[in-house]
Amino acid sequence: MRRCDVLIAGIGGQGTITLGTLLKLAALRAGIEVTGAERRGGAQREGPVTSNVRYRVPETGQERAADPAPFSGLIPQGGAHLVIALEPLEAVRCLPWMNPNTVVVAETAVRVPTAVRLGAAAYPPVDRLWAMIRQVTPHLHPVGLESLSKERFGGLRQVNVIALGLAAAVGDLPVDDDALLETVRERLPGFDANRDAFALGRAAATR
Amino acid sequence: MNPLASPGAGTRILAMGNEAVARGALEAGLGYFSTYPGTPASEVGTVLQGVRDAFPSLYAEISTNEHVAALGALGASWAGVRSMVTMKHVGMNVAAEPLHFAGYTGVKGGLVVVVGADPGATSSTGEQDDRWYSLHTHLPILEPSDIQEAKEMTCRAFGLSETYDLPVVVNAPSKLCHNIGSLTLGALPAGPPARGRFEPDPVRYLNLFHLAVENHGRCLANLERLRADVGRLGLNRVRPGPGRVGVITSGLHYAYVLEALEVLGLDDVPVFKVGLSYPLDPHGVAAFLGSVARAVVVEELEGFLEFQLKRYAYDAGVRTPVVGKDLFPATGELGIDEVTDGLAEALGRPVPAARRAGADAWNTVAGELPPRQGAFCPGCPHRATNYALLRAAGRKVVYAGDIGCYTLSVLPPFRVSDWVTCMNCGTGSGQAIAQVTDQSVVALVGDSTFFHSGVPSLLNAVQNGADLLLLILDNRWVAMTGHQPSPTTDRLLDGTRRRAVDLVGVVKSLGVGWVRRAGAFDVVGLENRIRDALAQRGVRVLVVEGECALQSERRRAAVPPDAETHVAIDPERCQRCHRCYRDLACPAIREEPGPRGDDVYVIDEALCQRCGVCEALCPNTAITRARIRRRAAP
Numbered sequence: 062m063r064r065c066d067v068l069i070a071g072i073g074g075q076g077t078i079t080l081g082t083l084l085k086l087a088a089l090r091a092g093i094e095v096t097g098a099e100r101r102g103g104a105q106r107e108g109p110v111t112s113n114v115r116y117r118v119p120e121t122g123q124e125r126a127a128d129p130a131p132f133s134g135l136i137p138q139g140g141a142h143l144v145i146a147l148e149p150l151e152a153v154r155c156l157p158w159m160n161p162n163t164v165v166v167a168e169t170a171v172r173v174p175t176a177v178r179l180g181a182a183a184y185p186p187v188d189r190l191w192a193m194i195r196q197v198t199p200h201l202h203p204v205g206l207e208s209l210s211k212e213r214f215g216g217l218r219q220v221n222v223i224a225l226g227l228a229a230a231v232g233d234l235p236v237d238d239d240a241l242l243e244t245v246r247e248r249l250p251g252f253d254a255n256r257d258a259f260a261l262g263r264a265a266a267t268r
Numbered sequence: 269m270n271p272l273a274s275p276g277a278g279t280r281i282l283a284m285g286n287e288a289v290a291r292g293a294l295e296a297g298l299g300y301f302s303t304y305p306g307t308p309a310s311e312v313g314t315v316l317q318g319v320r321d322a323f324p325s326l327y328a329e330i331s332t333n334e335h336v337a338a339l340g341a342l343g344a345s346w347a348g349v350r351s352m353v354t355m356k357h358v359g360m361n362v363a364a365e366p367l368h369f370a371g372y373t374g375v376k377g378g379l380v381v382v383v384g385a386d387p388g389a390t391s392s393t394g395e396q397d398d399r400w401y402s403l404h405t406h407l408p409i410l411e412p413s414d415i416q417e418a419k420e421m422t423c424r425a426f427g428l429s430e431t432y433d434l435p436v437v438v439n440a441p442s443k444l445c446h447n448i449g450s451l452t453l454g455a456l457p458a459g460p461p462a463r464g465r466f467e468p469d470p471v472r473y474l475n476l477f478h479l480a481v482e483n484h485g486r487c488l489a490n491l492e493r494l495r496a497d498v499g500r501l502g503l504n505r506v507r508p509g510p511g512r513v514g515v516i517t518s519g520l521h522y523a524y525v526l527e528a529l530e531v532l533g534l535d536d537v538p539v540f541k542v543g544l545s546y547p548l549d550p551h552g553v554a555a556f557l558g559s560v561a562r563a564v565v566v567e568e569l570e571g572f573l574e575f576q577l578k579r580y581a582y583d584a585g586v587r588t589p590v591v592g593k594d595l596f597p598a599t600g601e602l603g604i605d606e607v608t609d610g611l612a613e614a615l616g617r618p619v620p621a622a623r624r625a626g627a628d629a630w631n632t633v634a635g636e637l638p639p640r641q642g643a644f645c646p647g648c649p650h651r652a653t654n655y656a657l658l659r660a661a662g663r664k665v666v667y668a669g670d671i672g673c674y675t676l677s678v679l680p681p682f683r684v685s686d687w688v689t690c691m692n693c694g695t696g697s698g699q700a701i702a703q704v705t706d707q708s709v710v711a712l713v714g715d716s717t718f719f720h721s722g723v724p725s726l727l728n729a730v731q732n733g734a735d736l737l738l739l740i741l742d743n744r745w746v747a748m749t750g751h752q753p754s755p756t757t758d759r760l761l762d763g764t765r766r767r768a769v770d771l772v773g774v775v776k777s778l779g780v781g782w783v784r785r786a787g788a789f790d791v792v793g794l795e796n797r798i799r800d801a802l803a804q805r806g807v808r809v810l811v812v813e814g815e816c817a818l819q820s821e822r823r824r825a826a827v828p829p830d831a832e833t834h835v836a837i838d839p840e841r842c843q844r845c846h847r848c849y850r851d852l853a854c855p856a857i858r859e860e861p862g863p864r865g866d867d868v869y870v871i872d873e874a875l876c877q878r879c880g881v882c883e884a885l886c887p888n889t890a891i892t893r894a895r896i897r898r899r900a901a902p
Contacts, residue, residue: 072640073642074645074855081448082282082448085282085448085449086282088450089280089281089282089450094449094450095282095449095450096414096415096447096448096449096450097447097448097449098443098444098446098447098448099446099447099448100390100446106642106643106644106645106646106855107640107641107642107643107855108640108641108642108643109640115449131413131414131416131417131522131523131526132414132523132526132527133520133523133524133526133527133604134414134443134444134447134449134520134523135443135524135603135604135605136604137527137528137531137604137605137608137623138605138608138623138624138626138627139622139623139624139625139626139627140623150637150638150640151640153633153637154637156626156627156629156630156633157605157626157627157630158626159625159626159629160622160623160625160626161622161625163626172855173858173859174638174639174640174641175640175641175643175679175680175681175853176638176639176640176641176680177638178849178850178853178859179680179681179850179853181680182638182639183638184638185636185637189636193629193633193636196629196633197625197626197629211874216874217874217875
């Protein structure tokens, strides 16, 4: 049994849970067991939101057990294979789940917390945040997802599909591009732009 | 079609724990459903309201509050219809009175009570463990351990309820309610549930005097019948192992325990999985305890399983040492890592060092990171109201906040709620503070919370001549829990008109002398209205109207206007007075390096909802809006 655990982190309103749902639906399409809990709080904006995506892939030739043991919705500390963070600070908050092999995909655009806005706290330099992550894993991919989306599509609608393409490129996911793109086609409006966004994310990995 | 309404038995779909609960009820032939929305259980109602086209004989309502919802489900059960009521954990406090009689009267159609628990209080004002209620309501409790079991147990709960003549509780914590994963569907009933028929049964339903005592006795006898049968029902399960230390756990924590043992490299530990946590199986737990040298109870909060099983062990003469709450904390959420750490300690097996690298690094840097709190959405009418209220009333009044999206008023920069406890806490306690002090009290309540429990408190204030200003923040939706319609919802998202309750009329009918309405987005006008109200005495109600921005935006996407407006800050006019950036603190207003090297405020067009509040409050007329044409597609 191969496992793959993906932790997604963002702030309320960024589509963190939708991104997790896309990764899970793609698994269903590929016949892979999947589960994962969310932290969503209320319907509030700007608070931290996380989504766990946990895949269990049977080895070739292995049948799915008739009564599989439950697997928990939470990734244990040090257990994430891939972290997708939609904001730099939220990427660092995922540190406890990282290990030296964890691949981290992170948005570079900052969302300033209210405490910083009010002058009650400082937002560390983004380079300092990346250094914190590199203490644990060298596999960090910081990308300006929002600026790519604004530049190419004139808004923020494509940010998460760009992130998905980037994750597919570097994350060694058990779901392939076809399953991901078919899921995007089924669930999100404007497939032509989303297909381009996915390719843009994939290409951003090699830049 | 919604996959949760799919007839396809054996079909695999992606579902949330709450959705699995809803599907389980549909597979059991649910006929009546009631709820008051509350995180984390709200989506059960979203599903059951949403599938009524496919299940025309299902009655599904959003009730005024949990008390009404529980009474409704009990009535439908008496009429012979399979019924379900859902609520969040603290909702059970409101439903507690009817639920204490439900065991006395018993059921006719199976009655299932679903409770969404919130250990860690991530979206609540408390983290009470509702399982303790069953020590006096005597309602049996099922605890599913994953999404699939959430469906199976809910489905089965109806039959158990009918067999043992007791309502059955399904208890699911937030991490299961909001767990999304694969679910295999079962078969739906062949036909729709039959219409019910109420037959009077004076002995069971009239709980007066000696009849109440007799019914109490029958309730306890039903419970004993179930206690005697538990071992044969297959609801509990033992995962055998040769190890001398055994683990007893229930619900979601069964999955955590299995994974923790894997992390610790232990495959010989016997595990007793409790599926029915009230009443516990006395013989099953005593036999398991007798088979091990030491037992560890893994459970969240205050130790409900441990409390029961120690009694049974004593009765059975088993003296196996049991550790539980001396190992795991009685407060906060018990997640996979807390379970792993506890079992590592109890079983003398350390957590592998490689697992700790990230956590160790986190501990060294955590202090450098600013905290992140929730905020009102861009375009939220509550932000505007808070701003205007602070301008008008300042820091010299007592702020009596309440439960809803506007609970975020407690946070900086506004801080206009001096306490938050339960629904209706603002008007309820605020009027008393006004009676015994010389302070001015301003209470805030949302439309849905006002109808939930605020009406009697406002009436109380009128009846007893309190001196109180109440702002009813009417945003037309139960927004915090996922935008269920509220009594004041007058337009649905597709633009359809809906018959709404006349809120001002209701307030007047309670005898309030000073009642006015104001628009939230006209911050200057609102500020003046609040000043007027503060100058008066007695009970005053200001209804502040402004629809939830998320909902009006969604409706606009469905019913688009012909042109859009564009809001911008003119850097030449902006004096950096900070009113928009700090006092209003809208997330769509950002600070960026300007062309001359100094910082400027800008409006992020992608986040802005064009509510116009910043434009109205800017003293320098630096914020302006213009009509723009939609950008051509690339």
